Amino acid sequence: MQHIAELPDVRAGRNPTGPCIADDREQLENDAFLKRVRSAASVLRTHGIGIGDVIAVALPNRLELVVIMFAAWRLGAAVTPVNPGLTDAEARHQIEDSGAKVVITDGRGMGTLDVTAFADTPADRSPDAVSPASDALALIIYTSGTTGRPKGVMLDHANIAAMCRMIVDGIGLDETDHSLLVLPLFHVNGIVVSVLSPLLAGGRATIAGRFRAPAFFASVEAARPTYFSAVPAIYAMLVSLPDDVRPDTSSLRRAICGAAPMPAELIAQFENRFGVPVVEGYGLSEGTCASTLNPPPASGRGDPHLASLAGPRRPGTVGLPLPGQTVAVMDAEGHLLDAGSVGEVVVRGPNVMRGYLGLPDETARTVVDGWLHTGDVGRFDTDGHLVLVDRIKDMIIRGGENIYPKEIENVLHTHPAVLEAAVVGAPEPVLGEVPVAYVALLPGASATAEELVDHCRGSLARVKVPVSVVVTESLPKNPVGKIDKPRLRSFTVSS
Template sequence: MPHIAELPDLRAAQNPTGPCVADDHDQLDNQTFLHRVRTAATVLRAHGVGAGDVVAVVLPNRVELVVIMFAAWRLGAAVTPVNQGLTDGEARYQIEDCAAKVVIADGARAIGTLDVGAVTGASMEAEDARPHASDALALIIYTSGTTGRPKGVMLDHANVAAMCQMIIEGLGLDETDHSLLILPLFHVNGIVVSVLSPLLAGGRATVAARFQASAFFASVERARPTYVSAVPAIYAMLVSLPPGVRPDTSSLRRMICGAAPMPAELIARFESRFGVPVVEGYGLSEGTCASTLNPPAGPRKPGTVGLPLPGQTVAVMDADGRLVQDGSPGEVVVRGPNVMRGYLGMSQETAETIVDGWLHTGDVGRFDADGYLVLVDRIKDMIIRGGENIYPKEIENVLHAHPAVLEAAVVGAPHPVLGEIPVAHVALLPDTMATTEELLEHCRAQLARIKVPVSVFISESLPKNPVGKIDKPRLRALALRS
């Protein structure tokens, strides 16, 4: 596989007028994309950017972000994409933590040192390609910071190249594939699965500005993508669309789900309504995106996150560091060329997370008889009630089985005697009804008494973090106040 920084040159040489990257305003063929990348690289070099530097990009989803990413790589620099939803103070923490040489934003953000128009719209002598090292940093992706201050995950070009090759092989991508990106480009899933992998496979990518459930299928009908990568919250919104929404999904070969486990009931609702198979996978930023995948060619097993991707090892480890072989649950650990270089400037946290080459995920899982990984829960989400371990995901799965439940999240609430007790938060499907008592009775019928939530709160929707996962820290904060 070529170095990813060389991809614009190779695509332009092989098929100059072939489609490459598009968004709501721009459609770039391979030749034009290369020209934009070379020009942007020239501007960045004029502003002092070189090998080993970091370029921070504070932009919404748009073609320019992809152009800048390749321009920085052309110079041997790394990119840190910054969530546009952060306050200036939060964004400044990330920018200063990685010592960014320049900050590229649109004119609305005061934190930018370069306006995006000056970088991608310039007309200057174009920057030639240079030799590239596989161990040079490519991306610094910041974790959401739910367990403290955000950590910069360092991914080098070897990590990214290995991950893309695994995605291409796992999904069977080729030159006919066309991804529609709806996830944010400050997250590694959006970058790797929806942009880099299809481009490396010879296909193309369309960048959607922002996900809106009501406009999603119009985008699908207009762009005619072959796949879309999304998170469970997006699928929940799509199955909640009015019954009259019957879109043309014939271009879609598959939908991909990651970031959080997707309830089997939600997969079934989506597939039966829209006629597109959902391929669920699992991974984390520290593993450059994905570690397991339900094989698109089958068998797919809803309720699992699939088989280990080719080229990496996924295992389950007990508390004493021994690999579990009998199907019992333990911490999911990952080993392979996709494992991050470490956390930027955090040697202790890196040493605690990567032990003897194994990336410790903090997730509890087990392998079923066919070798498919079943996620039990996050270690930190486990509730200890009177000394008994309770995994919220087990309760959430039961709640999801109720025909009226769209989303469910269970967190621990403090208790003076028992330590913690489970509390459930639920959002219902449109035009359905369920009372708190009805949901509690549903749980009592299927769960041991100790696992039944002490209370169920029904809301119109559950809070989400910037990546689209249900925001459990916010729900825990609510439990603390109540």
């Protein structure tokens, strides 16, 4: 297969009646999926979409979004998925910045084409499929905008194909796998890990609607997936479910965690309670999703898929570099560092983005001599596992001392009452910055701010101990589900 754009045709040719993709409304076999893609391509063609164009899709998680994505690729066009929760001004920035020729919505005012236009269009009107070049633009994924206005990450078909193959090989996906998509489809993790990779492996995907922790395991029991991919905040919500929630998770071979490092304590809580091993990975949109993977332990269920992948596990690390990529640690002068040394994590491989759309200077600062500079601080242990120290921009400088919030957060997570923790810098007239912690507790647990500060004193040097701890019901999240540290910083400034 030349690239992912040909998947609908290949699957229909091999197994027309095999299950392919489903959502809360319907299920499609391979042949029906291909017909829907052809039909959608016909609609897009009548609206002037062709080679080199960009379409914007602002839809919640639903089957049509995947159909439209493959239809655009069939015509040689690229797709920019838009978070449907954005304000009109935020969405307009992405639509205008990407140069989208058509905007597909489910009734939203700024749309130029309603999703209902893709229903019941005869497939025999479908235009001939284009075979896009490997370097043709496939996706424009917009960053969450934590460092300013969101930037468009340009991913071509070669990026997508390389990343999917790495995911398939790294996780051990095959034709028996069935993913349950719970992450948003405007994010590359949802697209690559939960849709494209299982389809490439010959498996199938079920698209869940908006994530709700109380309803999640009912979806698992109904769909019987073999895996799902989520962010730490979702695992925290699942662990917080009432003790009498004891679902049937026997279909799940693995659960995948990405987007942000997951505390080792949270991994253990989830695995011990639900009996599902967690595969933790690390990556970013600029690297088309994933760069390292921490294999799960061998499954007590005797699962041959997991047994073949099980290896040395390092809780607190994000695993080993995926085959086909080079992951290293670099100092500020651009020198690669040995194991144990702390520096910026850099990535090189066929998964590295083409660049930021319309931002050549920003691209040149981020990809230097083929190395993608992630902005993350890390080190490798003696066995080659990557340990993330923190984000460079999150570092707190207190009276000239460098403090990494993740170190404080890790200590807070060892307290038995703590569910989530985030540490940010607060302005201080003499020292410049001081650490302030925000903590959410497990349901039914109790801990005072003073108790949590004392807990930190037992493990941290005085300069690293938070000057205050704010105990709150929950921590704010950005659209991808990461803890929203910029928002927490605004709290420290306003207070």
